[in-house]
Amino acid sequence: MSEKQAKLARKNLDKRLTPLRAERILTPSRGxxxxxxxxxxxxxxxxxxxxxxxxxxxxxxxxxxxxxxxxxxxxxxxxxxLDCQLVYAFVPTKPLDDILFDQAERKVRNELVHLNHTMRLENQAVNAEDLEGQKRRIVADYLAHFSRKLWDKE
Structure with a gap:
């Protein structure tokens, strides 16, 4: 699936799941x-x-x-x-795009922590503002082109 198709699929799925996310269905204690x-x-x-x-x-x-x-x-x-319909669904706790963004930020933060540490040891540290700008660029790049790699173990 292309990135464009994946984004459209996420949007459509989110639209269908949003009402379920808003509902807080509590399962009876005895089922x-x-x-x-x-x-x-x-x-x-x-x-x-x-x-x-x-x-x-x-x-x-x-x-x-x-x-x-x-x-x-x-x-x-x-x-x-019981003349009932079984409804089975995974309901994300927040929009799927937000889950992707949060994962991209986590992944990039972990990558940059290691890189920044190494650069500090070599006395080549980057200031916080430049580091934040780089983080935003890498997150955007992950989201635009490499979303499948987001879930690879660091």
Whole structure:
């Protein structure tokens, strides 16, 4: 994917995810399965029949969900049996461009710290203003041309 296509994809994805980022959906402490089932007045046996599983399987599903040990397949099947839709998404905590910018700044800061240290040892230190200007130029360069390299280990 070209940089231009990646930027457009980020923008479109961000537009779709922004409403989710604004929502603070708190998972019920005992899980969605149990919360929805109990809200509907459905017993574990009734849910088991709807799912086509043994009655002992429902409490196991509810426990697995509450502890984070459940599979997406099981969640999908359970949601369907509850007449619900499973919604699965990674919701960035801030806009994707901001995540990229922050990573570029971190990477450049780490690179410049090592470079500046070496230059100081050789009595060739750069003043803070020039260093900041160089940092901004390198960050812009990373964002414009080398965004995939942002995630390489330093």
């Amino acid at each position: 969605w399965t149990r919360a929805i089932r109990e809200s509907l007045g459905m017993t574990t046996r009734q849910l088991a029949v709807r799912m086509g599983v043994s009655p002992s399987r429902v409490p196991a599903i509810e426990k697995a969900e509450a502890t984070g040990a459940i599979t997406l397949k099981t969640l999908r099947e359970t949601a369907q049996a």
